[in-house]
Amino acid sequence: MRFVLVVAAVLAALHPAQAQVLDCRVVAGWQQQGPARSFSAENLFEYMDGNAEGYLIYQFVGMKGITCKSGGDTFVIDISEMTDPEYAFGLFSASRDQKQPIQPIGMGGQILPRRAMFAKDKYYVEIAASPEKDHAVALRAFVAMMEKSISGRSAPPDTIAWFPKENLVPDSVRLVPESVLGLRLLKRGYVGQYDFGKAFLVSEASPESASQVMVKLKQRIGETTPARIADEAFTGTDKYLNGLCVFRKGRFVGGFANLKPGRDATAEATRFASQVK
8 A cells, every 4th residue: 555645844834842743644544543542640550551660760741642544454653751852762762672773763763564663852652553464664654754743852862872882782772760780879871781791871960979879889899999990980799790890970970780701891991981971
């Protein structure tokens, strides 16, 4: 079936505040089925009982959605608003198919045979298609029009570019909204997977609060050795995180964990710290 897109100028005329307006007719041949949906953080569980918490931890504000039909095909479209673009990208990176690459749609997206999703500015958009067949052509048409209708940030969070590229598993850097590395004192930050370990970067409110985190980390780990990296640093070994090298640069705390034996932790962390802005 050939899908004809409506004139893009119609969407271009939308005011930014109308970014969440949903209309099945943006792709010819599709019509809305049933009423539109709207949920807040207080009642999201009514829509996705078992998965609501996975949205709420990314500072979920609200969701609007519609169901579209064309012949025997059905698309369930939902747009979630988060408090800021970082959390929208975080929800996308947690929800995407980890085995498939990220595509350049908004801050990042994916179009799969029965599912499409992308993040742009503070919005996370997802489309679930049925029945079981390849819906990629129609999904791509909807995504193209919806991406244009949302104004705001299209570039991934700046922090992602700070992770050294060498030996980094592609598309592995993601926002962890709480308990980075499983440690409650690392409240929120980014984690990236390398072939020799795991890198992390947490931002604190100030250099002073970041320094306090370093003190608590040393107490948590026990025996540590000072290292000459950025403002302060140390190496050590943890029962669960194995080899560690942690540094503080201003208000940022970062480094590597789960390092394989024999890896030069100080050299890896020094390279990482040099890219933190």
